Amino acid sequence: MPERIPPREPASVLRLTGISKRFGALVANDTISLDLARGEVLALLGENGAGKSTLVSILFGHYVADEGDIEAFGEPLPPGDPAAALAAGIGMVHQxxxxxxxxxxxxxxxxxxxxxxxxxxxxxxxxxxxxxxxxxxxxxxxxxxxxxxxxxxxxxxxxxxxxxxxxxxxxxAKILILDEPTAVLTPQESESLFATLAQLVAEGLSVIFISHKLDEVLRVSDRIAVLRAGRLVATLPAAQADKAMLAELMVGRAVPPAQRRTHAPGAIVCELRCATLLRADAPRPVLDAISLTLRAGEVLAIAGVAGNGQDALADVLCGLHALDGGTLTVNGAALPARPQAWVEAGVARIPEDRHAVGVVGDLPVWENAVLERFATPAFARFGIVRRASAQAHARALIERFDVRGTEGRGVETPTRALSGGNMQKLILGRALMTTPHPPGAAADPPRGSQPTAGGPARVGVGVGQGEGAEGVGGAPALIVANQPTWGLDIGAVAYVHQQLLDACAAGAAVLLISEDLEEIFALADRIAVMHHGQLTLAQPASDWTLAAIGLAMTGGVADTAQVSHAAA
Structure with missing residues (x-):
């Protein structure tokens, strides 16, 4: 990346004064004041729900502030008018x-x-x-x-x-708002973007940079503004900040890294051999004769640019699609392409899109907590839902996984009312907490859990130490986690990571599909890369570099990433 050039003028090209916005009782922005200089990169940080999206939506004219004023280049900016924002020289690149x-x-x-x-x-x-x-x-x-x-x-x-x-x-545009600009880019594409940013600011453009990736924020920004619960809690030069400081400012407490436990992988849980999946409207196989093995107690991460077959792989491993060629076994048995059979075999999933396929927003929390297990004896009898059992299970899940936002109506809370992070906790709990919780039983943390600083107890999921799936009533033998932290803030990300590592340490096999390479390196024991439906050999994470993964993501083949249709 070319050398960063500091802002050339102290004068503000953008000034926000006392911006407030409420949605009913929720205060999304609380008297926020910010300024942006010519040729400056200002990073905007905050947890989900901190008010970042609302603030830039007000700036770009999508929302009208309840209070406060905005000036662009010394002139008042008319509220609620995107055309006026564009005319004033404000542009936005959405995530x-x-x-x-x-x-x-x-x-x-x-x-x-x-x-x-x-x-x-x-x-x-x-x-x-x-x-x-x-x-x-x-x-x-x-x-x-x-x-x-x-x-x-x-x-x-x-x-x-x-x-x-x-x-x-x-x-x-003379002021450019970039919302999570590297979320779906390869490392090489991110480097190209950073070079473009350097050239933009050298030409005098100003940039508001929104990202959850703290390394990138520290690298490209001149100043950093941190929002928490709708308020501006800090504005500081990037040179005076570090990742730990920014994380604590964002969540209000220290965020410890996920703790790994040293353990050896166990028996093979899942095995794909020359798996092929065709689609009538696709010019090539969606899955092209791929092979992999996944063992109990390990995390196998699949990297790749979106749209290269990762979603199809996740669907196949959850019984949603039947293969057109090749074989797939779970604990040595071939299963029918019927999702309920896979649930009964101990396969749990965390889907990519929590809103579209993860939950049914109009249903209450308790129904979503047992959504994939309605047909099991634990929660139904003679085709009728055992409401008391399902609600008791949901209450225990809420307690164990610290699902917030249900304080008013409890398990009857509509799931759509939950924040993204709490919705993901609900999905995570549904995947990991497969043992039914009987009505009237205390919702104590299960054996093996221990408290974590500033958060709920860590859940030891009690998987049978790699001895195979116990089905419903036991715990998952295989967890298919597709983009499990997509759109989550740093606190929620740390929580999800720890839960997956704890499940792995207890004996579950975890297939992690992610576009976040930092997440992959933090969690994976082995890494493979998908491109155009093909899968590289799965190699130990320590054998990979960012450059090698980036090359494989674009179709190049690095020394450690040879494509194979044989055993992975």
Whole structure:
């Protein structure tokens, strides 16, 4: 990354004064005041629910503040008007891209800029502006390329170009808001982004950088603003901060790293041999003759850019899809492609999208707590749900996994009312706490748990020490965790990591699918990489480097990452 150039002017290009926003009784922003200098990178940190999204939504005109004022380049910014924010030179690159996949790069940049009364297209002028801006900031993308065929890194360049290109408005962005910009990038693509940021600030642009990755925040930012519970609790130079300090500022307490226990892997729990999965609308196999083995007491991590077959692998390992070729066994037995059979065999899952497939938001917490086990004798009899048993189990789960947000209505609380972190705790508890909790029993921590500083007891899940699945009424033999900490703040991430490591130490086999390489290196015993439905050999985590993983994620093959269709 080129050498960082400090801000060239102390004068503020953006000033927020006393910004407050309430949603009913919830105070999302509480009298927040911030400023941003020309050529400065200001990092915005905070837990989920701290108020970051609300604040930048107010800044970009999506929300109207209840109190406070915003000035951009010395002029008042009209509230609740995204067009006014764009005209003032404020651009935003969202975490989830807002591109039209079936259009070209040029068409995406022009989208929304052509006035209805314009009789002739201005594609020539737009193309020239796109090429010139791309060359100026090192963001070159072929204007006629179809967005659907671009890599994730190239799509992000298009998003940034949309903000920077001045075609169709008075000026391009002079203030750029980047929301989790490296969440889905390879290490090499992240490096390219950082080089672009350095060039942007060298040209005098100012950047608000939102990220949960503290290493990146410390690397790219000049100043750091930390929000907690809707309030600004600290603003400090990046040079005076470290990861431990920032983590404590974000959550209000020290966040200890996840503790690993030394243990040897046990017997093979899950084995794939030349597994192939086809899809009619896909040009290549979704899973292309992949092989892997997973043993009790180990974490096998699968890295890769989204959309390369990881979700299909997770679905196959949970019984949602039948293979078109190859074999799959759990504890030596082939199981039918029927999810209930896999649940009974001791396979637990943490799905990627907690809102879409993890929970049913309109159902109460107690129903979601036993959602995958309604058909078992523990929670149903003659096809009728045993409500008392299910609710007792849910209360025990809430206690053990510190699921907050149910204080008013208890287990009858609609699940959609939970925050993302607490929703994930509910899903995690459902996966790990498979032993039914009888009505009237105390919700004490199970044997082997111990208190952690500033948090609930750590749950020892009591897996049969690698001796195989006990099914419902025992504990999971195999945990398929697909993006288990996606969108969670640092405190919730640490909690989820510790629970997975504790389950692994108790004998569970954990398949971790993640796009967060820091998470992978923190948890994995072995690592493999998926690209275009193929899987590299699973190697010990210590044999991998970030560069090697990044190369394998883009289809290159490093020395330690040879693709194999044989035993992993």
């Amino acid at each position: 989830h891209f807002t591109l039209a996949d079936n259009l070209s790069v040029l068409d995406n940049v022009m989208l929304g800029t052509e006035p209805l009364w314009q009789p002739f297209s201005r594609r020539t002028q737009a193309r020239r502006a796109l090429v010139e801006t791309g060359a100026r900031f090192g963001l070159g993308v072929e204007p006629d390329a179809l967005v659907a065929r671009l890599s994730v890194g190239e799509r992000q360049r298009v998003e940034i170009l949309k903000a920077l290109v001045s075609f169709g408005r008075k000026q391009g």
